[in-house]
Amino acid sequence: MGYKISPGMTSQLNPFGPDWSGPVKGTEATSVAEQVEDSLFGKKKPPLLDEDDFPDAAEVLAKLEKYRRKLVHMIGDPEDEYMLQLADGTIAMIDKNGMIMVGIRFLMKFKDNFPVLVGAIGHEIGHRPRRWAEYKKAKPLNMTELQKLCRYEETRADLFAGRALAELGMSCEPMIRFLKDMEEGPHPEYFPAKMRADVIRTGYKEQASKVKIRKNLWPELDKLAPKSHIGDF
Numbered sequence: 343m344g345y346k347i348s349p350g351m352t353s354q355l356n357p358f359g360p361d362w363s364g365p366v367k368g369t370e371a372t373s374v375a376e377q378v379e380d381s382l383f384g385k386k387k388p389p390l391l392d393e394d395d396f397p398d399a400a401e402v403l404a405k406l407e408k409y410r411r412k413l414v415h416m417i418g419d420p421e422d423e424y425m426l427q428l429a430d431g432t433i434a435m436i437d438k439n440g441m442i443m444v445g446i447r448f449l450m451k452f453k454d455n456f457p458v459l460v461g462a463i464g465h466e467i468g469h470r471p472r473r474w475a476e477y478k479k480a481k482p483l484n485m486t487e488l489q490k491l492c493r494y495e496e497t498r499a500d501l502f503a504g505r506a507l508a509e510l511g512m513s514c515e516p517m518i519r520f521l522k523d524m525e526e527g528p529h530p531e532y533f534p535a536k537m538r539a540d541v542i543r544t545g546y547k548e549q550a551s552k553v554k555i556r557k558n559l560w561p562e563l564d565k566l567a568p569k570s571h572i573g574d575f
């Protein structure tokens with residue numbers, strides 16, 4: 343796609359985005375995998391909250407858990423790899439071990455708009471942090487290369503989110519609306535919402551047409567057959 347993104351651009355306030363605007367700990371990181379992990383997942387963790395103290399949020403999270411299982415199945419990873427954890431001061435983020443932290447304010451704001459919540463955790467699961475080991479053998483990157491790689495990974499995550507929503511029969515438009523609304527805020531420095539919208543819609547359309555074919559040709563098998571591994575390019 344023909345989008346230009348300046349090298350110094352920050353995604354600090356990018357919804358569901360990692361913070362790779364900060365200094366890369368180049369002296370400590372010894373491999374590309376570690377560099378990328380530091381950049382994508384090395385952000386300071388938000389305060390974690392105990393679900394027992396927030397019964398309303400726990401209820402929404404329990405509903406979201408059903409979708410989480412479906413998403414993990416779709417991407418083809420073990421079911422216990424991506425657990426949901428209530429948190430404060432974030433929208434949604436994943437750490438390098440696959441723990442998905444969901445911000446309580448975001449969760450409650452969209453408790454009646456599940457396509458946004460499912461899209462958000464779909465994006466996080468789409469990062470598949472354990473897959474980052476693939477980069478282990480590559481030589482260390484400079485800042486520009488690293489940022490490019492992180493954007494590539496962001497694109498993969500958005501593509502998966504779009505595909506996953508299509509597979510679940512949910513619209514991707516509420517998630518896109520949310521991304522665009524966030525961009526209208528006072529800090530317009532993050533990844534362009536228009537670009538993310540195009541990627542999400544591409545994933546959505548592609549998967550929606552596959553779902554349609556499957557349901558038309560194999561209506562009786564569609565419910566039974568596993569639908570995994572839709573996360574690959």
Ligand SMILES: [Zn+2]
Pocket residue numbers: 358359360465466469496499
């Ligand atoms: Zn992300």
